[in-house]
Amino acid sequence: MPQSMTSADLRIRNQVRLLRAVHDAAEPFTRAEAARLLGIGRNTAAALVGELEQARLLHEVPAESSGRGRPTTLLVPHPDGPLAFAVDFREDTWTLASVALGGAITELESGEHDRTPAVFTQIRAAVARHETPRLAMLGFATSGPIRDGHRLHISHLGWDEVELDSVLGEGWPPTVIDNDARLAGLAESRRGALRGKGTAMHFHIDFDIGGTLLLAGDAQRGGHNIAGEFGHMPLTGSTLECMCGVRGCWSLDVGANALVRRFGKQPGYGTGRELAREILHRAENGDREAMEALDANAASLGKGLGALANALDPEAISLSGLGIDLIRLRRNLIEERCLENLMAFRRDEPPQIVPGTVGAAGPLTGAAEIAWDAILAPAGLKERLQGRGSQPPGRP
Template structure:
């Protein structure tokens, strides 16, 4: 190792506590210096020293915390106005959304852009233009582009996305020649990360998150991180054979759970043609009160509840969170859902089944999850050391 390399390695060893502090700021926005000291078991002097270092590095700033009577005053830790940033992007069926993300996980400059073309090259070119504009605006402060995609993602490559009508697509063109790091993941997985970090499943060691839009996706979260599987594509719960085995899914498998719970299932049960936009179609059916719609909704709610019970038997989560159409589907046929859920549980689970909660982040879940993925990347010890290099 060269002398310079040895020096960098040595400095990186000093950033462990700094990384832990920045992680807390991202997971607990508005956290005080005193709370950081308690969480990390730091002395007052150590907490003061590390936060001073982070101020000098343009990573954090501090403001007085609201007074709570007697006792030593403390400060709230906030992102430095010149600190590093993430660009989070959520690529969906008809639109893509973007937001600039500061170290506390807050979303700034949120923009929704409709697809002008369904062709992957055109959509990715549109996102690339936004990335390049953001890079021009923020310069070296922008460190990472974190992309949530409604499809199966493996190592920054989209393997398939039936909702977009895309097959295999390389996603790296979105960063163009900017030199930025690209992190890409499935939107349902990243929604689950958001719920586990700052949403309805916060504090749970094992959480199961499921979201229904066009199909069903989800993730198993262990201590705040998704179980990614051997090649990074775990969580494709919608493609488990919980459905009608006579039906062939666009993914290539038969009997996918997807086809029993979403707008396509509702249309089939109502004897109607498969809709071009299953999500909007499902929303309209869920507003209906006629007997045919109620029967179709009850069957989809039954399929949803039964499948969730199977996943509880497999994973033993502390809590389940639901997003997208799963929430109104459950509420539209609560008896059918609850009966199917309880009947599908192993006997020992029935006395105290894991609670099923509505997601806290709703439509922002995937964007917030992408933000969390990006922040994880820029608050590692090596990333902090790299950011600190110009000032050392």
């Protein structure tokens, strides 16, 4: 134990570790299993569980009977414990959900919006309709880069540096916010296809493509919180001008907008998702023009993945959003183009390219994860434990 860490600090550290273990686990586990997992004695584990139950964070419930002997109990989230709310803000829609310790998501409300910053007022009203004293933190996934943690930029909606400090001002619960593609990757790393991978990449494909580099389960944010704008790199040789101000962006060749453009239609940033789905359906049914548009999208995706794999050396690459359809319909083409663009010595062991298993809920799940990261931070947990039952359950 470091000299600067007191016995109280160590206790909080172990309480955080136990709560994180319950939150991250695929299934509930026993107090004895918790002791083994944390490398502590059973008496210490029992004391931790007792304190966390008193603070309305954990609860023990009987496991299914397995015969004679003392009944086993499992550690589960407390029924009156804190909740996180999560918001997934798309270019044209939004979804609000409630998320308990352990990651179980309950959708509360969803809606469309007019593609102006007034949507934040709409979402705040929805949060107020469902707000509860148990609400401890709100996690927000948004479809654009957030510079320095507070300036939101969504070029294809014409949003130029929207000040989040203003639109998420007074009246909001404690809120953490991040980019949707990064949060989709975080969700895959913690609860999906990239679980257990040391170095991985994730790409969320919607109207265009964004991604994140994941190291030991954490999505990398960069010096100004805007790392991961891989869609704005000239990876495929395009000469088109992007609305971001750069010419030749990868996003111009991958995603719903590129699919619509290749099909001969006007993409109309912020719209066109349904048309893209129709093109995919037509491609599945043998329509030549739709198949050509799909092939171009898949080939450009594979080419860019190969280039990025050369630079970042991921163990695996996962895809979400439209990427799940692309890999389902054109896996061979994606892998061929990726392989062609790998350095020769890398081709014997190319990174595995897999569909995300969290699915369309990736950004929402990631938003819930950063909210729970904040709830389970040592400082917040210490405050909650010191208050014991004197404050409403779930309020930090």
